[in-house]
Amino acid sequence: MPDIAPERVSTRAAFTDALPELAVRHGVLVVDTDTGSIKPTPGMDYLNVGIAENAAIGLAAGAERWGRRALVCTFAAFSVSRAYEFIKLDVAYPRRRICVVGTHGGASGGWLGPTHHATEDLALMNALPHMRVVVPADAHQAVSLLEQCLRYDGPTYLRLGRKDSPVFGGLPEPELGIPQEVRPGRDIALVATGPEILATALEVADRLAGEGYDAQVVNVHTVDPESADAVGRTLAGSCRWLVTLEEAWTSGGMGAQVAAAIGHRGIPWLPLGVNGFLPPGTHASLLEESGLTTEAVVGRVLKFVTASQ
Template sequence: MLEIKPERVSTRAVFADALPELALRHNVLVVDTDTGSIKPTPGMDYLNVGIAENAAVGLAAGAEHFGQRALVCTFAAFSVSRAFEFIKLDVAYPRRRVCIVGTHAGASGGWLGPTHHATEDLALMNALPNMRVVVPADALQAVSLLEQCLQYDGPTYLRLGRKASPVFEGLPEPELGVPQQVRPGRDVALVATGPEILALALDVAQGLAGAGYSAQVINAHTVDPESAGAVGRAVDAQCRWLVTLEEAWTSGGMGAQVASAAGARGIRWLPIGVTGFLPPGSHASLLEASGLTPDSVLRQVLTFVSDPK
Protein backbone atom coordinates (compact mmCIF):
# COMPACT_ATOMS: atom_id res chain seq x y z
CA MET A 1 0.00 0.00 0.00
CA LEU A 2 1.28 3.45 -0.91
CA GLU A 3 2.41 5.55 2.06
CA ILE A 4 3.07 9.28 2.35
CA LYS A 5 6.53 10.03 3.70
CA PRO A 6 6.92 12.56 6.53
CA GLU A 7 9.21 14.83 4.50
CA ARG A 8 8.02 17.08 1.68
CA VAL A 9 10.20 17.90 -1.36
CA SER A 10 9.66 20.42 -4.14
CA THR A 11 9.34 19.03 -7.68
CA ARG A 12 10.76 22.33 -8.94
CA ALA A 13 13.85 21.96 -6.70
CA VAL A 14 14.65 18.41 -7.83
CA PHE A 15 14.14 19.47 -11.44
CA ALA A 16 16.72 22.23 -10.95
CA ASP A 17 19.17 19.81 -9.33
CA ALA A 18 18.80 17.09 -11.95
CA LEU A 19 18.66 19.22 -15.09
CA PRO A 20 22.38 20.10 -15.60
CA GLU A 21 23.53 16.47 -15.75
CA LEU A 22 20.57 15.36 -17.87
CA ALA A 23 21.01 18.28 -20.26
CA LEU A 24 24.64 17.31 -20.82
CA ARG A 25 23.81 13.63 -21.20
CA HIS A 26 21.11 14.22 -23.82
CA ASN A 27 22.65 17.26 -25.58
CA VAL A 28 19.85 19.62 -24.62
CA LEU A 29 19.81 23.38 -25.07
CA VAL A 30 18.26 24.88 -21.93
CA VAL A 31 16.45 28.17 -22.53
CA ASP A 32 15.49 30.02 -19.35
CA THR A 33 13.12 32.97 -18.93
CA ASP A 34 14.74 34.45 -15.84
CA THR A 35 12.79 32.05 -13.59
CA GLY A 36 15.53 31.72 -10.97
CA SER A 37 15.00 27.95 -11.01
CA ILE A 38 18.08 26.94 -13.00
CA LYS A 39 21.69 27.14 -11.90
CA PRO A 40 23.81 26.56 -15.04
CA THR A 41 26.96 24.48 -14.65
CA PRO A 42 30.15 24.38 -16.75
CA GLY A 43 29.57 22.69 -20.08
CA MET A 44 25.80 23.12 -19.92
CA ASP A 45 24.29 24.64 -23.07
CA TYR A 46 22.29 27.38 -21.37
CA LEU A 47 20.70 30.62 -22.51
CA ASN A 48 18.69 33.03 -20.35
CA VAL A 49 16.58 35.28 -22.58
CA GLY A 50 14.89 37.12 -19.72
CA ILE A 51 11.15 37.58 -19.39
CA ALA A 52 10.55 36.83 -23.06
CA GLU A 53 8.62 33.57 -23.25
CA ASN A 54 7.75 33.92 -26.95
CA ALA A 55 11.41 34.34 -27.86
CA ALA A 56 12.39 31.42 -25.63
CA VAL A 57 10.00 29.04 -27.38
CA GLY A 58 11.02 30.29 -30.82
CA LEU A 59 14.72 29.84 -30.00
CA ALA A 60 14.13 26.33 -28.71
CA ALA A 61 12.13 25.38 -31.80
CA GLY A 62 14.85 26.75 -34.06
CA ALA A 63 17.57 24.82 -32.23
CA GLU A 64 15.55 21.62 -32.54
CA HIS A 65 15.05 22.26 -36.27
CA PHE A 66 18.84 22.17 -36.61
CA GLY A 67 19.18 18.93 -34.68
CA GLN A 68 19.44 19.80 -30.98
CA ARG A 69 16.86 18.89 -28.38
CA ALA A 70 15.73 21.84 -26.30
CA LEU A 71 14.02 22.65 -23.02
CA VAL A 72 12.28 25.91 -22.11
CA CYS A 73 11.83 26.77 -18.43
CA THR A 74 8.98 29.20 -17.70
CA PHE A 75 6.35 29.99 -15.12
CA ALA A 76 3.38 27.83 -16.15
CA ALA A 77 1.04 30.81 -16.19
CA PHE A 78 3.18 32.55 -18.79
CA SER A 79 3.96 29.58 -21.03
CA VAL A 80 0.27 28.93 -21.66
CA SER A 81 -0.71 32.58 -22.07
CA ARG A 82 2.09 34.68 -23.52
CA ALA A 83 3.75 31.90 -25.51
CA PHE A 84 0.81 29.70 -26.45
CA GLU A 85 0.75 30.64 -30.14
CA PHE A 86 4.48 29.91 -30.41
CA ILE A 87 4.05 26.56 -28.67
CA LYS A 88 1.14 25.73 -30.96
CA LEU A 89 2.79 26.67 -34.28
CA ASP A 90 6.54 26.31 -33.64
CA VAL A 91 6.53 23.25 -31.37
CA ALA A 92 3.32 21.19 -31.47
CA TYR A 93 2.50 21.55 -35.18
CA PRO A 94 5.92 20.37 -36.46
CA ARG A 95 6.35 17.90 -33.53
CA ARG A 96 9.58 19.51 -32.31
CA ARG A 97 11.50 17.67 -29.60
CA VAL A 98 11.07 20.53 -27.15
CA CYS A 99 10.15 20.16 -23.49
CA ILE A 100 8.23 23.09 -22.03
CA VAL A 101 8.66 23.13 -18.23
CA GLY A 102 6.03 25.14 -16.37
CA THR A 103 6.80 25.91 -12.72
CA HIS A 104 4.43 27.43 -10.13
CA ALA A 105 1.63 25.35 -11.66
CA GLY A 106 -1.91 25.15 -10.33
CA ALA A 107 -2.43 27.33 -7.27
CA SER A 108 1.14 26.84 -6.04
CA GLY A 109 1.98 30.46 -6.92
CA GLY A 110 0.03 31.25 -3.76
CA TRP A 111 0.33 34.88 -2.70
CA LEU A 112 1.52 35.91 -6.18
CA GLY A 113 -2.15 35.87 -7.12
CA PRO A 114 -4.17 35.09 -10.24
CA THR A 115 -1.52 36.56 -12.56
CA HIS A 116 0.78 33.69 -11.50
CA HIS A 117 -1.74 30.92 -10.83
CA ALA A 118 -1.88 28.39 -13.67
CA THR A 119 -5.15 26.50 -13.51
CA GLU A 120 -5.87 26.67 -17.25
CA ASP A 121 -2.65 25.02 -18.43
CA LEU A 122 -3.88 21.42 -18.55
CA ALA A 123 -6.87 22.36 -20.71
CA LEU A 124 -4.81 24.48 -23.10
CA MET A 125 -1.93 22.03 -23.47
CA ASN A 126 -4.35 19.11 -23.83
CA ALA A 127 -5.94 20.93 -26.76
CA LEU A 128 -2.71 20.73 -28.78
CA PRO A 129 -2.27 17.70 -31.03
CA ASN A 130 1.07 15.88 -30.56
CA MET A 131 1.65 17.37 -27.06
CA ARG A 132 2.33 15.03 -24.12
CA VAL A 133 1.20 16.65 -20.85
CA VAL A 134 3.04 15.38 -17.77
CA VAL A 135 2.34 15.98 -14.07
CA PRO A 136 4.73 14.07 -11.75
CA ALA A 137 3.22 12.65 -8.57
CA ASP A 138 6.23 13.62 -6.46
CA ALA A 139 9.86 14.70 -6.56
CA LEU A 140 11.14 11.21 -7.36
CA GLN A 141 8.83 10.88 -10.34
CA ALA A 142 9.73 14.39 -11.46
CA VAL A 143 13.35 13.42 -12.19
CA SER A 144 12.40 10.22 -14.02
CA LEU A 145 9.71 11.90 -16.09
CA LEU A 146 12.01 14.84 -16.88
CA GLU A 147 14.50 12.45 -18.47
CA GLN A 148 11.71 10.67 -20.35
CA CYS A 149 10.51 14.01 -21.69
CA LEU A 150 14.04 14.80 -22.86
CA GLN A 151 14.14 11.46 -24.71
CA TYR A 152 10.63 11.62 -26.16
CA ASP A 153 10.36 11.98 -29.93
CA GLY A 154 8.04 14.98 -29.85
CA PRO A 155 6.88 17.92 -27.72
CA THR A 156 6.16 17.64 -24.00
CA TYR A 157 4.83 19.87 -21.25
CA LEU A 158 6.15 19.13 -17.74
CA ARG A 159 4.04 20.69 -14.97
CA LEU A 160 5.80 21.42 -11.66
CA GLY A 161 4.72 22.97 -8.37
CA ARG A 162 6.47 25.76 -6.55
CA LYS A 163 7.29 24.59 -3.02
CA ALA A 164 7.68 21.38 -1.06
CA SER A 165 4.99 18.76 -1.72
CA PRO A 166 4.25 15.17 -0.64
CA VAL A 167 6.62 12.30 -1.39
CA PHE A 168 5.32 8.74 -1.59
CA GLU A 169 6.77 5.46 -0.32
CA GLY A 170 6.23 2.55 -2.69
CA LEU A 171 5.29 4.55 -5.78
CA PRO A 172 6.47 2.59 -8.86
CA GLU A 173 8.86 4.00 -11.43
CA PRO A 174 6.72 5.98 -13.91
CA GLU A 175 6.48 5.30 -17.61
CA LEU A 176 5.34 8.12 -19.87
CA GLY A 177 1.72 7.57 -20.87
CA VAL A 178 1.10 4.64 -18.52
CA PRO A 179 -1.16 5.31 -15.49
CA GLN A 180 -0.45 3.69 -12.14
CA GLN A 181 -2.94 1.96 -9.88
CA VAL A 182 -1.71 2.76 -6.39
CA ARG A 183 -4.70 1.35 -4.50
CA PRO A 184 -7.08 -1.36 -5.76
CA GLY A 185 -10.84 -0.91 -5.49
CA ARG A 186 -14.07 -1.99 -7.14
CA ASP A 187 -16.75 0.61 -6.37
CA VAL A 188 -15.33 4.10 -6.94
CA ALA A 189 -12.32 5.04 -9.10
CA LEU A 190 -10.42 8.12 -7.88
CA VAL A 191 -8.13 9.39 -10.65
CA ALA A 192 -5.66 11.97 -9.35
CA THR A 193 -2.87 14.03 -10.85
CA GLY A 194 -0.05 15.83 -9.00
CA PRO A 195 1.45 15.46 -5.51
CA GLU A 196 -1.07 17.28 -3.33
CA ILE A 197 -3.96 15.73 -5.20
CA LEU A 198 -2.68 12.16 -5.08
CA ALA A 199 -2.24 12.54 -1.31
CA LEU A 200 -5.80 13.88 -1.18
CA ALA A 201 -7.13 10.89 -3.14
CA LEU A 202 -5.48 8.44 -0.74
CA ASP A 203 -7.09 10.20 2.24
CA VAL A 204 -10.50 10.16 0.54
CA ALA A 205 -10.14 6.46 -0.30
CA GLN A 206 -9.63 5.75 3.40
CA GLY A 207 -12.75 7.75 4.25
CA LEU A 208 -14.76 5.88 1.63
CA ALA A 209 -13.58 2.57 3.05
CA GLY A 210 -14.95 3.66 6.42
CA ALA A 211 -18.29 4.33 4.73
CA GLY A 212 -18.34 0.87 3.16
CA TYR A 213 -17.06 1.69 -0.33
CA SER A 214 -14.03 0.12 -2.00
CA ALA A 215 -12.08 2.91 -3.71
CA GLN A 216 -9.50 2.47 -6.43
CA VAL A 217 -6.83 5.18 -6.68
CA ILE A 218 -5.04 5.83 -9.98
CA ASN A 219 -2.06 8.14 -10.40
CA ALA A 220 -2.45 9.83 -13.78
CA HIS A 221 1.00 11.36 -14.26
CA THR A 222 0.44 11.77 -18.02
CA VAL A 223 -2.86 13.51 -18.65
CA ASP A 224 -3.09 14.30 -22.38
CA PRO A 225 -5.78 12.82 -24.65
CA GLU A 226 -3.34 10.19 -25.94
CA SER A 227 -2.92 8.91 -22.37
CA ALA A 228 -6.59 9.19 -21.37
CA GLY A 229 -7.51 5.90 -23.03
CA ALA A 230 -4.95 4.09 -20.90
CA VAL A 231 -6.35 5.74 -17.76
CA GLY A 232 -9.87 4.73 -18.77
CA ARG A 233 -8.76 1.12 -19.26
CA ALA A 234 -7.07 1.16 -15.85
CA VAL A 235 -10.38 1.88 -14.11
CA ASP A 236 -11.56 -1.38 -12.53
CA ALA A 237 -14.29 -3.09 -14.56
CA GLN A 238 -16.54 -3.22 -11.49
CA CYS A 239 -16.32 0.48 -10.66
CA ARG A 240 -19.69 2.24 -10.95
CA TRP A 241 -18.45 5.77 -10.30
CA LEU A 242 -15.51 7.78 -11.67
CA VAL A 243 -14.14 10.75 -9.69
CA THR A 244 -11.35 12.86 -11.19
CA LEU A 245 -9.27 15.16 -9.00
CA GLU A 246 -6.98 17.89 -10.30
CA GLU A 247 -5.47 21.21 -9.24
CA ALA A 248 -6.74 22.85 -12.40
CA TRP A 249 -9.91 24.06 -14.02
CA THR A 250 -12.07 21.04 -14.71
CA SER A 251 -13.16 22.32 -18.14
CA GLY A 252 -10.85 20.58 -20.60
CA GLY A 253 -8.43 19.28 -17.97
CA MET A 254 -7.37 15.76 -17.05
CA GLY A 255 -10.84 14.72 -15.92
CA ALA A 256 -12.45 15.72 -19.20
CA GLN A 257 -9.98 13.57 -21.13
CA VAL A 258 -10.47 10.54 -18.87
CA ALA A 259 -14.27 10.86 -18.80
CA SER A 260 -14.32 11.04 -22.58
CA ALA A 261 -12.21 7.88 -22.83
CA ALA A 262 -14.34 6.00 -20.29
CA GLY A 263 -17.66 7.33 -21.53
CA ALA A 264 -18.47 4.30 -23.65
CA ARG A 265 -18.75 2.25 -20.46
CA GLY A 266 -21.59 4.42 -19.20
CA ILE A 267 -19.77 5.07 -15.92
CA ARG A 268 -20.99 8.12 -13.98
CA TRP A 269 -18.44 10.91 -13.57
CA LEU A 270 -17.81 13.53 -10.90
CA PRO A 271 -15.16 16.14 -11.81
CA ILE A 272 -13.52 17.86 -8.84
CA GLY A 273 -11.01 20.66 -9.29
CA VAL A 274 -10.69 24.42 -9.45
CA THR A 275 -13.82 26.13 -10.77
CA GLY A 276 -12.87 29.80 -10.95
CA PHE A 277 -10.19 32.44 -10.48
CA LEU A 278 -8.39 32.34 -7.14
CA PRO A 279 -7.33 35.30 -5.01
CA PRO A 280 -3.85 35.68 -3.50
CA GLY A 281 -3.33 33.30 -0.59
CA SER A 282 -1.27 30.41 0.70
CA HIS A 283 -1.28 27.24 -1.40
CA ALA A 284 -3.11 25.37 1.36
CA SER A 285 -5.77 28.05 1.75
CA LEU A 286 -6.40 28.12 -2.01
CA LEU A 287 -6.84 24.35 -2.13
CA GLU A 288 -9.28 24.64 0.75
CA ALA A 289 -11.20 27.43 -0.98
CA SER A 290 -11.46 25.17 -4.04
CA GLY A 291 -12.89 22.30 -2.01
CA LEU A 292 -9.74 20.24 -2.53
CA THR A 293 -9.50 18.94 1.05
CA PRO A 294 -10.19 15.41 2.32
CA ASP A 295 -13.36 16.37 4.21
CA SER A 296 -14.82 18.38 1.35
CA VAL A 297 -14.04 15.81 -1.33
CA LEU A 298 -15.31 12.95 0.80
CA ARG A 299 -18.61 14.76 1.31
CA GLN A 300 -18.90 15.43 -2.42
CA VAL A 301 -18.16 11.83 -3.34
CA LEU A 302 -20.58 10.36 -0.77
CA THR A 303 -23.33 12.64 -2.05
CA PHE A 304 -22.51 11.61 -5.60
CA VAL A 305 -22.57 7.84 -5.00
CA SER A 306 -25.78 8.04 -2.94
CA ASP A 307 -27.66 9.84 -5.74
CA PRO A 308 -29.89 7.20 -7.42
CA LYS A 309 -29.74 8.94 -10.83
Protein backbone atom coordinates in the same frame (compact mmCIF):
# COMPACT_ATOMS: atom_id res chain seq x y z
CA MET B 1 0.22 0.56 -1.87
CA PRO B 2 2.27 3.76 -1.41
CA ASP B 3 2.44 5.68 1.83
CA ILE B 4 2.85 9.41 2.28
CA ALA B 5 6.38 10.03 3.57
CA PRO B 6 7.02 12.56 6.35
CA GLU B 7 9.39 14.51 4.10
CA ARG B 8 8.15 17.12 1.62
CA VAL B 9 10.16 18.10 -1.47
CA SER B 10 9.02 20.33 -4.31
CA THR B 11 9.00 18.98 -7.83
CA ARG B 12 10.64 22.23 -8.92
CA ALA B 13 13.57 21.66 -6.53
CA ALA B 14 14.00 18.12 -7.84
CA PHE B 15 14.05 19.49 -11.39
CA THR B 16 16.63 22.13 -10.46
CA ASP B 17 18.96 19.53 -8.96
CA ALA B 18 18.62 16.96 -11.74
CA LEU B 19 18.60 19.13 -14.87
CA PRO B 20 22.34 20.01 -15.28
CA GLU B 21 23.50 16.39 -15.44
CA LEU B 22 20.58 15.26 -17.61
CA ALA B 23 20.96 18.20 -20.01
CA VAL B 24 24.65 17.45 -20.54
CA ARG B 25 24.08 13.70 -20.92
CA HIS B 26 21.33 14.14 -23.51
CA GLY B 27 22.85 17.11 -25.34
CA VAL B 28 19.97 19.46 -24.51
CA LEU B 29 20.00 23.22 -25.07
CA VAL B 30 18.44 24.81 -21.98
CA VAL B 31 16.61 28.11 -22.53
CA ASP B 32 15.61 29.97 -19.38
CA THR B 33 13.29 32.95 -18.91
CA ASP B 34 14.89 34.30 -15.75
CA THR B 35 12.92 31.89 -13.57
CA GLY B 36 15.59 31.29 -10.94
CA SER B 37 14.88 27.56 -11.24
CA ILE B 38 18.04 26.60 -13.11
CA LYS B 39 21.62 26.41 -11.84
CA PRO B 40 23.78 26.30 -15.00
CA THR B 41 26.97 24.27 -14.85
CA PRO B 42 30.12 24.70 -17.00
CA GLY B 43 29.23 21.77 -19.25
CA MET B 44 25.62 22.76 -19.87
CA ASP B 45 24.46 24.69 -22.95
CA TYR B 46 22.42 27.42 -21.27
CA LEU B 47 20.79 30.63 -22.44
CA ASN B 48 18.80 33.04 -20.28
CA VAL B 49 16.72 35.26 -22.55
CA GLY B 50 15.02 37.09 -19.68
CA ILE B 51 11.27 37.53 -19.33
CA ALA B 52 10.60 36.83 -23.00
CA GLU B 53 8.64 33.59 -23.27
CA ASN B 54 7.77 33.98 -26.96
CA ALA B 55 11.42 34.50 -27.86
CA ALA B 56 12.46 31.52 -25.73
CA ILE B 57 10.04 29.20 -27.56
CA GLY B 58 11.10 30.52 -30.97
CA LEU B 59 14.79 30.18 -30.15
CA ALA B 60 14.35 26.61 -28.92
CA ALA B 61 12.31 25.71 -32.02
CA GLY B 62 15.02 27.08 -34.30
CA ALA B 63 17.71 25.13 -32.48
CA GLU B 64 15.68 21.93 -32.69
CA ARG B 65 15.13 22.51 -36.40
CA TRP B 66 18.90 22.23 -36.80
CA GLY B 67 19.28 19.09 -34.74
CA ARG B 68 19.36 20.17 -31.09
CA ARG B 69 17.00 18.91 -28.45
CA ALA B 70 15.84 21.82 -26.32
CA LEU B 71 14.17 22.61 -23.03
CA VAL B 72 12.45 25.89 -22.19
CA CYS B 73 11.92 26.76 -18.52
CA THR B 74 9.19 29.28 -17.68
CA PHE B 75 6.48 30.04 -15.16
CA ALA B 76 3.51 27.89 -16.21
CA ALA B 77 1.15 30.87 -16.23
CA PHE B 78 3.32 32.67 -18.78
CA SER B 79 4.48 29.83 -21.02
CA VAL B 80 1.04 28.40 -21.60
CA SER B 81 -0.95 31.62 -21.96
CA ARG B 82 1.51 34.21 -23.21
CA ALA B 83 3.48 31.95 -25.58
CA TYR B 84 0.62 29.67 -26.61
CA GLU B 85 0.64 30.61 -30.28
CA PHE B 86 4.37 29.97 -30.48
CA ILE B 87 4.02 26.60 -28.73
CA LYS B 88 1.16 25.72 -31.07
CA LEU B 89 2.87 26.63 -34.36
CA ASP B 90 6.59 26.31 -33.59
CA VAL B 91 6.53 23.27 -31.30
CA ALA B 92 3.35 21.16 -31.51
CA TYR B 93 2.60 21.52 -35.23
CA PRO B 94 6.07 20.39 -36.45
CA ARG B 95 6.45 17.95 -33.52
CA ARG B 96 9.65 19.53 -32.26
CA ARG B 97 11.63 17.62 -29.63
CA ILE B 98 11.19 20.38 -27.06
CA CYS B 99 10.25 20.08 -23.42
CA VAL B 100 8.40 23.14 -22.11
CA VAL B 101 8.76 23.20 -18.33
CA GLY B 102 6.15 25.24 -16.45
CA THR B 103 6.91 25.95 -12.78
CA HIS B 104 4.38 27.29 -10.26
CA GLY B 105 1.73 25.00 -11.77
CA GLY B 106 -1.84 25.02 -10.52
CA ALA B 107 -2.43 27.23 -7.51
CA SER B 108 1.10 26.81 -6.17
CA GLY B 109 1.84 30.45 -7.02
CA GLY B 110 -0.11 31.18 -3.85
CA TRP B 111 0.13 34.78 -2.71
CA LEU B 112 1.34 35.87 -6.18
CA GLY B 113 -2.33 35.75 -7.17
CA PRO B 114 -4.23 34.99 -10.37
CA THR B 115 -1.51 36.52 -12.56
CA HIS B 116 0.76 33.66 -11.48
CA HIS B 117 -1.76 30.87 -10.91
CA ALA B 118 -1.79 28.35 -13.77
CA THR B 119 -5.08 26.49 -13.59
CA GLU B 120 -5.80 26.70 -17.32
CA ASP B 121 -2.61 24.99 -18.48
CA LEU B 122 -3.83 21.39 -18.62
CA ALA B 123 -6.83 22.29 -20.77
CA LEU B 124 -4.80 24.46 -23.15
CA MET B 125 -1.95 22.00 -23.61
CA ASN B 126 -4.36 19.06 -23.94
CA ALA B 127 -5.91 20.86 -26.90
CA LEU B 128 -2.65 20.67 -28.89
CA PRO B 129 -2.18 17.60 -31.10
CA HIS B 130 1.11 15.74 -30.52
CA MET B 131 1.70 17.32 -27.09
CA ARG B 132 2.36 15.06 -24.09
CA VAL B 133 1.22 16.74 -20.87
CA VAL B 134 3.07 15.54 -17.77
CA VAL B 135 2.37 16.16 -14.06
CA PRO B 136 4.72 14.21 -11.74
CA ALA B 137 3.24 12.82 -8.53
CA ASP B 138 6.27 13.80 -6.45
CA ALA B 139 9.91 14.86 -6.57
CA HIS B 140 11.14 11.35 -7.40
CA GLN B 141 8.78 11.07 -10.35
CA ALA B 142 9.73 14.56 -11.48
CA VAL B 143 13.32 13.46 -12.13
CA SER B 144 12.34 10.26 -13.93
CA LEU B 145 9.70 11.96 -16.08
CA LEU B 146 12.04 14.86 -16.87
CA GLU B 147 14.52 12.44 -18.37
CA GLN B 148 11.75 10.67 -20.29
CA CYS B 149 10.60 14.02 -21.68
CA LEU B 150 14.17 14.77 -22.79
CA ARG B 151 14.29 11.43 -24.63
CA TYR B 152 10.79 11.64 -26.10
CA ASP B 153 10.57 12.01 -29.88
CA GLY B 154 8.18 14.97 -29.84
CA PRO B 155 6.93 17.90 -27.74
CA THR B 156 6.21 17.65 -24.02
CA TYR B 157 4.90 19.96 -21.32
CA LEU B 158 6.18 19.25 -17.80
CA ARG B 159 4.16 20.91 -15.03
CA LEU B 160 5.96 21.50 -11.71
CA GLY B 161 4.87 22.88 -8.36
CA ARG B 162 6.47 25.78 -6.54
CA LYS B 163 7.12 24.73 -2.94
CA ASP B 164 7.51 21.54 -0.93
CA SER B 165 4.88 18.90 -1.67
CA PRO B 166 4.19 15.28 -0.61
CA VAL B 167 6.62 12.47 -1.37
CA PHE B 168 5.30 8.91 -1.65
CA GLY B 169 7.07 5.80 -0.47
CA GLY B 170 6.57 2.74 -2.62
CA LEU B 171 5.25 4.60 -5.67
CA PRO B 172 6.13 2.64 -8.84
CA GLU B 173 8.62 4.05 -11.32
CA PRO B 174 6.61 6.09 -13.84
CA GLU B 175 6.46 5.40 -17.56
CA LEU B 176 5.37 8.22 -19.85
CA GLY B 177 1.75 7.72 -20.92
CA ILE B 178 1.04 4.83 -18.54
CA PRO B 179 -1.25 5.52 -15.53
CA GLN B 180 -0.53 3.83 -12.22
CA GLU B 181 -2.99 1.99 -10.03
CA VAL B 182 -1.62 2.86 -6.58
CA ARG B 183 -4.52 1.39 -4.61
CA PRO B 184 -6.81 -1.37 -5.89
CA GLY B 185 -10.56 -1.04 -5.46
CA ARG B 186 -13.88 -2.16 -6.91
CA ASP B 187 -16.53 0.50 -6.38
CA ILE B 188 -15.25 4.04 -6.85
CA ALA B 189 -12.32 5.13 -9.03
CA LEU B 190 -10.44 8.15 -7.66
CA VAL B 191 -8.31 9.36 -10.57
CA ALA B 192 -5.82 11.99 -9.43
CA THR B 193 -2.96 14.04 -10.81
CA GLY B 194 -0.24 15.97 -8.96
CA PRO B 195 1.34 15.58 -5.50
CA GLU B 196 -1.16 17.28 -3.20
CA ILE B 197 -4.10 15.82 -5.10
CA LEU B 198 -2.77 12.24 -5.05
CA ALA B 199 -2.19 12.53 -1.29
CA THR B 200 -5.79 13.70 -0.88
CA ALA B 201 -7.10 10.84 -3.03
CA LEU B 202 -5.30 8.25 -0.87
CA GLU B 203 -6.69 9.81 2.30
CA VAL B 204 -10.18 9.94 0.77
CA ALA B 205 -9.96 6.25 -0.15
CA ASP B 206 -9.19 5.40 3.49
CA ARG B 207 -12.17 7.44 4.67
CA LEU B 208 -14.49 5.88 2.10
CA ALA B 209 -13.49 2.40 3.27
CA GLY B 210 -14.98 3.30 6.64
CA GLU B 211 -18.22 4.15 4.84
CA GLY B 212 -18.35 0.76 3.12
CA TYR B 213 -16.94 1.76 -0.28
CA ASP B 214 -13.89 0.11 -1.84
CA ALA B 215 -12.05 2.90 -3.69
CA GLN B 216 -9.45 2.44 -6.38
CA VAL B 217 -6.81 5.19 -6.66
CA VAL B 218 -5.11 5.88 -9.98
CA ASN B 219 -2.16 8.25 -10.38
CA VAL B 220 -2.30 9.96 -13.78
CA HIS B 221 1.09 11.57 -14.36
CA THR B 222 0.52 11.90 -18.11
CA VAL B 223 -2.79 13.70 -18.53
CA ASP B 224 -3.18 14.19 -22.29
CA PRO B 225 -5.90 12.66 -24.51
CA GLU B 226 -3.54 9.93 -25.73
CA SER B 227 -3.07 8.75 -22.15
CA ALA B 228 -6.76 8.94 -21.26
CA ASP B 229 -7.49 5.70 -23.13
CA ALA B 230 -4.88 3.98 -20.94
CA VAL B 231 -6.63 5.32 -17.84
CA GLY B 232 -9.85 3.76 -19.06
CA ARG B 233 -8.12 0.39 -19.35
CA THR B 234 -6.76 0.75 -15.80
CA LEU B 235 -10.14 1.29 -14.15
CA ALA B 236 -11.63 -1.71 -12.41
CA GLY B 237 -14.21 -3.53 -14.49
CA SER B 238 -16.65 -3.31 -11.58
CA CYS B 239 -16.19 0.46 -11.18
CA ARG B 240 -19.58 2.12 -10.55
CA TRP B 241 -18.50 5.74 -10.05
CA LEU B 242 -15.67 7.85 -11.50
CA VAL B 243 -14.22 10.77 -9.53
CA THR B 244 -11.44 12.83 -11.10
CA LEU B 245 -9.34 15.23 -9.01
CA GLU B 246 -7.00 17.88 -10.36
CA GLU B 247 -5.48 21.19 -9.37
CA ALA B 248 -6.78 22.83 -12.54
CA TRP B 249 -9.94 24.02 -14.21
CA THR B 250 -12.04 20.95 -14.93
CA SER B 251 -13.11 22.13 -18.40
CA GLY B 252 -10.72 20.41 -20.79
CA GLY B 253 -8.44 19.11 -18.03
CA MET B 254 -7.41 15.60 -17.07
CA GLY B 255 -10.88 14.58 -15.93
CA ALA B 256 -12.51 15.71 -19.16
CA GLN B 257 -10.08 13.58 -21.16
CA VAL B 258 -10.71 10.50 -19.02
CA ALA B 259 -14.49 10.96 -19.06
CA ALA B 260 -14.45 11.25 -22.85
CA ALA B 261 -12.35 8.09 -23.15
CA ILE B 262 -14.67 5.95 -21.02
CA GLY B 263 -17.99 7.56 -21.91
CA HIS B 264 -19.18 4.39 -23.61
CA ARG B 265 -19.15 2.60 -20.24
CA GLY B 266 -21.84 4.93 -18.88
CA ILE B 267 -20.14 5.39 -15.48
CA PRO B 268 -21.43 8.41 -13.53
CA TRP B 269 -18.65 11.03 -13.29
CA LEU B 270 -17.86 13.61 -10.63
CA PRO B 271 -15.20 16.15 -11.77
CA LEU B 272 -13.40 17.88 -8.90
CA GLY B 273 -10.97 20.71 -9.52
CA VAL B 274 -10.53 24.46 -9.43
CA ASN B 275 -13.56 26.53 -10.36
CA GLY B 276 -12.89 30.02 -11.60
CA PHE B 277 -10.13 32.44 -10.63
CA LEU B 278 -8.52 32.24 -7.23
CA PRO B 279 -7.48 35.16 -5.01
CA PRO B 280 -4.00 35.52 -3.51
CA GLY B 281 -3.49 33.12 -0.60
CA THR B 282 -1.43 30.23 0.66
CA HIS B 283 -1.36 27.12 -1.49
CA ALA B 284 -3.20 25.20 1.23
CA SER B 285 -5.90 27.85 1.59
CA LEU B 286 -6.49 27.92 -2.16
CA LEU B 287 -6.91 24.14 -2.27
CA GLU B 288 -9.36 24.45 0.60
CA GLU B 289 -11.27 27.20 -1.20
CA SER B 290 -11.46 24.93 -4.26
CA GLY B 291 -12.95 22.07 -2.24
CA LEU B 292 -9.90 19.86 -2.74
CA THR B 293 -9.24 18.97 0.91
CA THR B 294 -9.85 15.45 2.18
CA GLU B 295 -12.90 16.45 4.22
CA ALA B 296 -14.51 18.36 1.35
CA VAL B 297 -13.87 15.62 -1.21
CA VAL B 298 -15.25 12.88 1.05
CA GLY B 299 -18.42 14.87 1.55
CA ARG B 300 -18.91 15.52 -2.14
CA VAL B 301 -18.18 11.91 -3.12
CA LEU B 302 -20.64 10.49 -0.59
CA LYS B 303 -23.33 12.90 -1.75
CA PHE B 304 -22.57 11.98 -5.38
CA VAL B 305 -22.73 8.21 -4.94
CA THR B 306 -25.88 8.45 -2.82
CA ALA B 307 -27.61 10.51 -5.51
CA SER B 308 -26.47 8.08 -8.22
CA GLN B 309 -27.79 4.91 -6.60
